[in-house]
Amino acid sequence: MTNAFTPLWETDHPYYCTEGNYYRNGNHLTYDSWTDFQKEWGALDPDLNLVFRWDWQRANPADYAYELEQGEKLPPDTLQVFWVLQRKAILRSTECAITEAEEPAVRAWLTERAAHMRLLWEPLLPGPTA
Known part of the structure; x- marks a missing residue:
């Protein structure tokens, strides 16, 4: 059986979202791993902590040509x-x-x-998709 899904790292959302909060500093938190992120955010109530967007970020090797020539590695992928x-x-x-x-x-x-997000918009959306 083949995977019918596009890999998340190949998803390119239209426009972008700036990290943090324009009106208040300190609202962008970073974690060294998916495990560390999950410990703090993974099981939180989706009503109180509503996810409205995600982005899988992957470094473009063309942007790191000098660093790669110097033997450095690309930064790791990140999930925002x-x-x-x-x-x-x-x-x-x-x-x-x-x-x-x-x-x-x-x-x-x-x-x-x-x-969970779909529940909020259900009255305006077409029926469930496969």
Whole structure:
């Protein structure tokens, strides 16, 4: 059986979202790994911590030509997650280093958040998709 999904790192969302919060410093948190991110954010209530966007970031080797010539490695892939903490109307973002091997876990977690987001927009959306 083949995987019918586009790899998350190949997803290119239209436009972009700036990290953090324009009105308040300190609202972009970084984590060294998917595991560290999951410990803090993985099981939080999706109503109180609403994910509205995600981006899998991968370094473009062309942007690191000099560094690569010097024997340096590309920065790791990262997952950026953008949140609204609804009870307090706080906009924030998180970022963690990830690997392709972690994609199934990342996809499962994001799919749960997408299902929750769909509930909020259900009256305006067509029926469920396969």
